[in-house]
Amino acid sequence: QVQLVQSGAIMKKPGASVNISCRASGYPFTMFVISWVRQGPGQGLEWMGWISTSTGYTDYAHNLQGRVTMTTDTSTNTAYMEVRSLTSDDTAVYYCARTHGVGDFDFWGQGTLVTVSS
Amino acid sequence: EIVLTQSPGTLSLSPGERATLSCRASQSVSSTYLAWYRQKPGQAPRLLMYGAYTRATGIPARFSGGGSGTDFTLTISRLDPEDFAVYFCHHYGRSSRTFGQGTKLEMK
Numbered sequence: 001q002v003q004l005v006q007s008g009a010i011m012k013k014p015g016a017s018v019n020i021s022c023r024a025s026g027y028p029f030t031m032f033v034i035s036w037v038r039q040g041p042g043q044g045l046e047w048m049g050w051i052s053t054s055t056g057y058t059d060y061a062h063n064l065q066g067r068v069t070m071t072t073d074t075s076t077n078t079a080y081m082e083v084r085s086l087t088s089d090d091t092a093v094y095y096c097a098r099t100h101g102v103g104d105f106d107f108w109g110q111g112t113l114v115t116v117s118s
Numbered sequence: 119e120i121v122l123t124q125s126p127g128t129l130s131l132s133p134g135e136r137a138t139l140s141c142r143a144s145q146s147v148s149s150t151y152l153a154w155y156r157q158k159p160g161q162a163p164r165l166l167m168y169g170a171y172t173r174a175t176g177i178p179a180r181f182s183g184g185g186s187g188t189d190f191t192l193t194i195s196r197l198d199p200e201d202f203a204v205y206f207c208h209h210y211g212r213s214s215r216t217f218g219q220g221t222k223l224e225m226k
Contacts, residue, residue, distance in 0.1 A: 044206065044217055044218070044219045044220050045155075045163065045206055045208075045217040045220075046217070047215040047216065047217065061215075095162055095163075097162075100165070100168065101168060101169075102150060102151060102169075102210065103151060103210030103211075103215070104153040104165060104168040104169075104208065104210060105153075105155075105163070105165060105208075106165045106168075106174060106175075107165075108162035108163060108164070109162065110162060111162055
């Protein structure tokens with residue numbers, strides 16, 4: 001069955017960077033785009049960007065350009081996202097999601113809580 | 119950027135009742151690029167509908183999607199206890215990918 005398993009919760013200090021992983025299984029990894037979405041405490045969902053797992057092409061949300069990098073390792077079927085220059089506003093649960101068809105998200109990782117605090 | 123506004127913010131109903139959730143876009147969007155998700159506390163969202171009208175795999179027939187242009191709806195014909203959760207609409211156009219702020223469906 002399709003599974004996306006993310007790395008565990010992590011705490012970082014302001015100004016630091018965080019790297020989150022998302023390991024896919026149960027389907028051909030390079031056939032589907034991986035997107036990243038985050039959700040602040042008690043907040044709604046924010047699309048962060050996506051990466052083509054076959055070409056490496058990326059598309060980032062405008063407000064995050066310059067601070068986020070998405071990559072993949074096709075040898076391990078794993079997607080990664082790095083967020084730099086963290087502030088308290090980046091405290092959120094971060095999700096990876098398989099992008100189905102023209103862009104909806106049909107399978108999600110379990111989420112990774114990133115807490116930014118001094 | 120297209121803004122999605124969901125209403126009501128909270129909907130209080132009982133199991134067995136019918137629920138209708140609304141999602142209004144700030145400009146006309148293609149139904150091809152409209153989805154709905156359900157999120158239970160502490161869980162990741164789950165895809166319910168895509169292309170506005172198509173149920174995702176494993177989603178029961180009590181869920182249906184409607185609307186076009188700027189106004190879309192998600193209808194749950196008979197509420198099951200597992201349906202009490204937060205629902206998000208989502209537009210995934212080429213130049214704009216946004217979510218609505220959510221509708222909380224709570225048990226009366």
